[in-house]
Amino acid sequence: MRTSEFKTMLDEMDLAVYESESAFIITEDELNWDIANVSKDYERIMSIEEHAYEAIGSGETCELFELLTAYASTPLDEREEPKKYYVKCPITGQYLNKSINNQNHWWTINCGDEAMYTRAEIDAFEFEHDHLIEDEVKNDDK
Numbered sequence: 001m002r003t004s005e006f007k008t009m010l011d012e013m014d015l016a017v018y019e020s021e022s023a024f025i026i027t028e029d030e031l032n033w034d035i036a037n038v039s040k041d042y043e044r045i046m047s048i049e050e051h052a053y054e055a056i057g058s059g060e061t062c063e064l065f066e067l068l069t070a071y072a073s074t075p076l077d078e079r080e081e082p083k084k085y086y087v088k089c090p091i092t093g094q095y096l097n098k099s100i101n102n103q104n105h106w107w108t109i110n111c112g113d114e115a116m117y118t119r120a121e122i123d124a125f126e127f128e129h130d131h132l133i134e135d136e137v138k139n140d141d142k
Contacts (some may be wrong), residue, residue, distance in 0.1 A: 001071045002079060002080065002141040003071075003079045006024075006067070008069060009067055010026060012029075013064065015064070016029050016033075020037075023039050023040055024037060026038075026064070028056055029112045031053050034050070035051065035052040035055050036068060038071055042062045043074070045072060046069070046072040048061065048064065082118045083118070083137070085118075085122065086117075086137060087117055087132050087134055088125070089107060090131060093109075095107070095109070096115065096132070097110065103123070108127050128141060
């Protein structure tokens with residue numbers, strides 16, 4: 001499970017999450033109680049506070065347990081989105097873009113979402129691509 005998915009699911013449960021140096025802390029906003037946490041640094045490390053039942057009820061605590069278990073069981077390297085790259089021609093400066101079905105590629109001056117490739121996608125290109133320039137997409141590029 002990706003961290004972004006985890007946070008979205010917590011939000012859908014009306015629970016807040018904040019990050020400490022080593023964990024995600026889950027809080028019930030109305031009572032402002034920390035009710036659970038899950039490690040950012042280790043797999044399978046999580047806890048739910050005893051007062052979670054009082055704060056969010058038995059059913060929600062069960063749902064939270066299932067969510068925490070799924071996230072804590074996710075290998076650390078699978079929690080974050082893979083890095084993406086713009087692929088650019090060194091001669092023309094144009095970006096390689098892909099069609100919606102990822103079957104076709106074309107060159108254009110635009111570098112939107114359709115021009116972002118993961119490392120696995122680049123490695124899977126069926127054409128010579130060692131000469132192309134790869135620029136890592138930064139969060140503020142998106």
